[in-house]
Amino acid sequence: MEHSSKIKGRGAQKNVHNRFLQDAHEVRSDFLEYCHKEGEEADTNKTKYINVFPKTIVNKVKSPDVGMEYSLNPYQGCEHGCIYCYARNSHEFWGFSAGLDFERKILVKQNAAQLLEATLKKKSWQACPIVLSGNTDCYQPAEKKLQITRSLLKIFLKYKHPVAIITKNSLILRDLDLLKELAKYNLIGVNISITSLSEETRRAVEPRTATIKKRLETVKTLAENGIPVNVMLAPIIPSINSHEILPLAKKVSELGATSIAFTIVRLNGAIGEIFTDWIQKTMPDKATKVLNQIxxxxxxxxxxxxxxxxxxxxxxxxxxxxxxxQLARLKYFKNxxxxxxxxxxxxxYKNGQYSLF
Known part of the structure; x- marks a missing residue:
């Protein structure tokens, strides 16, 4: 029995070996055949949430080319399942695969708000923008119920501390009340990731993200409420969305975006194997061309x-x-x-309220 059918609703189509583990896990054809005969599911494809309680939550970013000094990730792993995601490799540090595990085993940092508050109250802490989702999306599906990101925004507002957000989920609009309050003090900047204007492309590359229509509406709503929005045209993947740069820039500029940023897709670590497997199954006619151009x-x-x-x-x-x-910036984002x-x-505000003395 061939196990070649596409796994619906997921980006990665398999689990790849974790480089830090000695043992490897393999799904054998005889096991799949046994499950088929017994009428059992070999893989339920369900998402599992795992509570973790780290000792620290704010991370110093050492990379010189990501544009942030500190990041905070309330979740590790991301159910959005974007096939190109650079954060996949970080799941290996937790003992999981960068493939399907990254999308289906989500670590939830239940004590994130308490840890953030403790950090911001330290006498030694000097205010510097902290980026939510430097690694994985803080508004991924789990956030709708758990509301950890919302609890973090309340802490940032309480202590009048600057925060930036990177997301591709329209769920951010649920917290518009807090974002508007933060904006009054110039404490918030939002980065919305939009990689395509095509729903077909979005469904293939980013299977569990908000639709393009919802993301565009999110840019418009945020801008109308005085919240500065940078749109991340990221990543640009040759022959998949590289032809959309100018139309995308024009559209988000019309909706009120303040600026655009971009990256070119990079498939380091385990992502090269995951992406190659995915594109050969999803876009076999252009797989070789895309990989060669990357x-x-x-x-x-x-x-x-x-x-x-x-x-x-x-x-x-x-x-x-x-x-x-560069042309898009000159044409649509001048000044x-x-x-x-x-x-x-x-x-x-380090004591939680304004001090007059």
Whole structure:
């Protein structure tokens, strides 16, 4: 029995070996055949939530080319299942696979708000923007019920501390009340990821994310409420969404976005194997072309981690993409830029309320 059918609602189509583990897990054809004969499911494809209680929650970002100093991730793993996600590799540190495990075994940091509050109250802490979702999306499906991100925003507001958000989920609008309050003090910046205007492309590449229509509406609603929005055209994948740069930029500019940013897809670590397997099953007619073009942007390899080049790529195709981004900025975002977040208020609120003395 061949196990070649596509797993619905998921990006990755298999679990790849965790490089940190000695043992490997293999789904054998004889096991699948046995399940078939017995009328049992070999794989329920259900998402499992695992509560964890870390000792710290704010991470110092050491990478010089990601544009943030501190990040906070209330969840590890992400049910959105974006096939290209660079965060997949981090799931290996928790003992899981970067493939299906990343989408189906979600670690939930139940004590995130308490840890954040303890950090912001430290005498030694100096206000600096903390980015929610530096790794995995803080508004992934679990957030609808658990509301950990909302609890974090309440802490940021209480202590008048700057926070930035990266998400591709319209669920962020649930917290519009808190975002508007933060915006009054210039304490919030939102980055919405939109990789395509095509629902067909979105469903294939980002299976459990908000629809393109909802994401565009999110940009519009945030902008109308005075919340600065940067749209992440990320990642740009040659021959999948690279032709959409100008139409995307035009559309989000019309909806009120303040700026755009981009990265070129990079398939480092286990992601190269996961993406290759996915595209051969999902887009077999263009798989070779896409993979070759990605390699041409990264020195002839899918596994590329060189600082200063890994995000922007190199070579002719990467140069063309950068030129299109530059043109889009000149045409649709001239004299626009994201405001610098306010770091001056927090010191007065370290005790949880404004100090007059």
């Amino acid at each position: 390699e041409s942007c990264h020195g002839g390899t899918l596994n590329y981690s060189r600082y200063g080049h890994r995000m922007r790529g190199e070579g002719k195709i990467a140069e063309q993409i950068r030129n299109l981004i 626009k830029k994201m405001p610098k977040l306010n770091t001056t208020l927090h010191e007065q």
